[in-house]
Amino acid sequence: MAVSLQLWGCCSNESIEEVEQFINCTHCNKSYHFLNLSIPEIARNSEAYDKWKCPACINSAPKTSKKDCTPIRTIPTTRGNKRPALNSPPKASPVTSENVRTIVQEVIKKEFNDMLKQLNNSMIGVITKELEPIKNEMRDLKESMSFINKKFEEIESEQLAAKKSFKTLQDINSHLGNTVSDMLQRLNYLEQQSRSNNLEIQCLPENKHENLYTTVKQMGIVIGCELKDEDILHCTRIAKMSSNNTRPRSIVIQLASPKVRDQILAAVISFNKSNPQNKLNSVHLGHTGIKKPVYVVEHLSPSNKALHAAARLKSKEKGYKYVWIRKGKSSLEKMKIQNIFT
Structure with a gap:
């Protein structure tokens, strides 16, 4: 200027x-x-x-x-x-160039601030509008996470309670198992004690017109142990354990006392030892026809009978010669095996 x-x-x-x-x-x-x-x-x-x-x-x-x-x-x-x-x-x-420059700068600054403010407001509005769905989703997600966390805490609490209950039940079950095992042993003992006067005759052929009392007395005469009527309390055949078994039904003899039972068992063992070629058989007991061996053993409880059967199988596997019963308990005697090919 x-x-x-x-x-x-x-x-x-x-x-x-x-x-x-x-x-x-x-x-x-x-x-x-x-x-x-x-x-x-x-x-x-x-x-x-x-x-x-x-x-x-x-x-x-x-x-x-x-x-x-x-x-x-x-x-x-x-x-x-x-x-x-x-x-x-x-x-x-007077107006100078510096005053004009200052005024222009202030005007530009004011306009720029207004434009920046409008731009900020526009951007904030657009961003707020665009972020609103995300905000809603985040809120829903937060609510879902809170719900899941609450459910998880409930499940965890229930799981801890169930674990505690399971531990208690395990202890109770273990105690009950021990109790049942002890009771089974006692029951087996009582069953065996209730059979302490009994004998069992196995493999004797059945006859429709048989008289078991006469057969038992005949057995006593054969083995050298004469029995009186008062020594024999009861005689009967018992049912088979398995219907597929072809063996005749066994005869259970209830005697007056364990002493009489032991005398008969000792007499049978002595007779078989004295007659190794003609051990006690069906012909000795009045049955005609084919000669079949007859076995006289103690009357065992179901548990002891199963144990005796398992002992006999194991004796064959391990090479034991004898398996016998003594007062309801199985006993084994080892057999010396020689190699016949050497």
């Missing part, structure tokens, strides 16, 4: 900018602002503008009338702080 040096008659400014309106006095060449003169602006290149004189030059000019003796008032060339005329516009400070 062009700046020229100027002599002012209305103020103390030493320079003037082109944007300010002023007029030059044709007499003293001083410049005056229209604003300070409180007169309407006069257009440049006009006759009034070219002939204009400042108030100081007008007052200093001699009067043409001789009758006027009023002295001329001296107007100072420099103008001090003058009170503005009534209804005159306020005095404006």
Whole structure:
């Protein structure tokens, strides 16, 4: 912006900018602002503008009338702080390039802030709108996780309670198992004790018209142990353990006392040892036809009978020669095996 040096008659400014309106006095060449003169602006290149004189030059000019003796008032060339005329516009400070730059910067900054604020609001609105479904899903997910966590804690609590109950049941079951095992042993003992007077005759052929009491007495005569009627309390055939078994049903003899039972067993063993070629058989007991061996053993309880059968199988596997029963218990005698091929 062009700046020229100027002599002012209305103020103390030493320079003037082109944007300010002023007029030059044709007499003293001083410049005056229209604003300070409180007169309407006069257009440049006009006759009034070219002939204009400042108030100081007008007052200093001699009067043409001789009758006027009023002295001329001296107007100072420099103008001090003058009170503005009534209804005159306020005095404006000069505008510089720095002021313009500052104003422009403030305007740009304000506009930029407004645009940034609008952009932020728009972005926040868009982001909020886009994130709303995700926010809802996260809330639902959080609720689901809370529900799952609650259920998991309930299941964990139930599992701990079930584990504790299971441990208690295990202890009870173990105790019951021991109790049942002990009771089975006692029951087996009692069953065997209830058979302490009994004998069992195995493999004797059955006859529709047989008399078991006569058969038992005949056996006593054969083995050399005569039995009286009061020694035999009861005689009967018992059912087979398996219907597929082809062996005849066994005969159970209930005797008066264990002493009589032991005497008969000892007599049978002695007879078989004395007659190894003609051991006790069906012919000795009054059955005609094919001679079949007859066995006289203790009457065992079901558990002891199963144990005796298992002992006999194991004796064959291990090479034992004899398996016998003594007072309800199985006994084994090992056999010496010689290799016949050496």
